[in-house]
Amino acid sequence: MARSGNVTRRGFITSVMAFAGSIMGIVVGLPIIGYLVSPAIGGRKTDSWIPVGKLDTYPVGVPTVFSFTRSKINGWEKTTNSYSVYVLRGANDEVKVLSNVCTHLGCRVSYSKDTDTYACPCHDARFDRNGVVLSGPPPRPLDQYESKNDNGTLSIRVLES
Amino acid sequence: MINNRVFPWLDERLGLTTIYKTVLDRMVPKVNWWFTLGSATLFLFVMQAVTGIMLSVYYVPSPDKAYDSIEYIMTGVAFGWLIRGIHHWGATLMVITVFIHMLRVFFYAAYKYPREITWTTGVFLFLLTLGMGFTGYLLPWNQKAYWATTVGTSIAGSVPVIGDFILRDLRGGSDLSGVTLARFFSAHIWMLPAAIIALIGVHLYLVIRLGISSIPKENE
Structure with missing residues (x-):
């Protein structure tokens, strides 16, 4: 075994101070980091079915917009989020519900009857009536909502994180 | 490696050893624990600055x-209660340490030649600290805050002749309102801290330049 008698008083104090200082730094630092990242962690996920009206009111073959708002609590504030979805009713009452959020960077797309496409104003992306990318930067088709038909009333499933 | 190459390189350019010797290795007379209150106050000020910056996030x-x-800080944010608690109690403690620090300087007559300017800046630092306490007290915007500021600004308004002007200037109008809250907030996080930091700079420079006074002898 090596002799441990060559530790100087100054060296010993320095080590102890460095060790104690590190502990104190961690004790003080961790709460501050936790405080700053607090809203980014946790958060409640919601999963709900939203009625979007009678299916009969939607024209066949033309994407039709349905808008609604949902509110949620962010910190000290009640935030109201607006949603718009495009409902496309087929000839046999099969339904496709598309989100109007561009899959590129989240701007809102709008449908034009003249061109029969969805256009995103931010980076000039085009989607066809089924949400398939025709041109521009989006990496994938428009997102689709799960939908169900209860005795003629159409509902869509909205998932929020 | 760090000690043999990097530190001398930095030291030659930044003068770290000189700073260390000037600030921390300076000569001091044999003194007692009352002489630690200035450092304690400085520590509390840094603490208030750090926790205050953190509070401004929410x-x-x-x-x-x-x-x-504030309700959200106390119940919704991780360690929010701790950050605000430190800021709340640190504020009270800082007023106490500043005041006792001032009493020590006064009773040891340490304000005399050549330290008159250190004393003068210290007096302003004391007043600014009280200003921080006064403006910070309104920010929770609860009943206690509201009425304390009503009373405080009314006292300021009792000054002869210009009292009404002072009251309106403090409140940003004749009533306590959102304008009052905004200007107290501005004073609390920008104006008063900026003035305090500037004066602390002068105060500490003078402490280092002149050294601290020794405890007076019986016949002095």
């Missing part, structure tokens, strides 16, 4: 959100 200085945002 606090909103508006009449309809101030109370709710």
